[in-house]
Amino acid sequence: MSALTLGCHFAARPEQRDIGFVCQNGHRLPFSGKSFTHVISRVSLNYMHQRTAVAEMVRVLKPGGYFGCRFEALGHDLLLFRQATSLRRRLALLRDLALGLIHDGTGWQRPCGSRLTGGRAFATARRLGNMLQSLGCQVINVQMVQRRGRVAGFACQMVILARKVRDTANDSRETTG
Numbered sequence: 001m002s003a004l005t006l007g008c009h010f011a012a013r014p015e016q017r018d019i020g021f022v023c024q025n026g027h028r029l030p031f032s033g034k035s036f037t038h039v040i041s042r043v044s045l046n047y048m049h050q051r052t053a054v055a056e057m058v059r060v061l062k063p064g065g066y067f068g069c070r071f072e073a074l075g076h077d078l079l080l081f082r083q084a085t086s087l088r089r090r091l092a093l094l095r096d097l098a099l100g101l102i103h104d105g106t107g108w109q110r111p112c113g114s115r116l117t118g119g120r121a122f123a124t125a126r127r128l129g130n131m132l133q134s135l136g137c138q139v140i141n142v143q144m145v146q147r148r149g150r151v152a153g154f155a156c157q158m159v160i161l162a163r164k165v166r167d168t169a170n171d172s173r174e175t176t177g
């Protein structure tokens, strides 16, 4: 059973009136601005255009609401590279690593839907924190996911928690389903 089917199954119970599940593109959420008190992103940001996805998640967050994001960090890329057995896989991982480094250093990332899509980019708390601040959020806490460990001193996964403290022009950009 897929995670979505399982979620819909549990949400259909009479006592779960406030829960619903939808499968949508994180680059364009079908919700009005300021709809939710909490937004959680769990290891999906790395597979999207990070600035676009974060702006969408903050847009649908009510002022005072909380944003929690767990993401793959540099250590995860190093781990995958260490575990890779074929040259082809290593080349693909090097491409992803390079894209992550470029994104961290310059803020540039391939546009959504680009033909080169297929890889992913590691995220950093520094860049993510800057993004969140520019979107009216205050970073409350950043920590590594201890259970995932480190590779060459770099955390594999991190969690960032932020609170939306002010509105920005981004909030008024409505999206239709």
Ligand SMILES: C[S@@+](CC[C@H](N)C(=O)[O-])C[C@H]1O[C@@H](n2cnc3c(N)ncnc32)[C@H](O)[C@@H]1O
Binding pocket: 024, 025, 026, 027, 042, 043, 044, 045, 047, 048
């Ligand atoms: C590493 S999996 C994490 C799955 C799950 N959130 C978890 O924590 O186990 C990455 C997820 O990102 C999702 N994803 C990739 N691109 C996406 C997009 N544009 N919009 C929404 N989800 C996306 C994939 O469908 C996949 O389920």
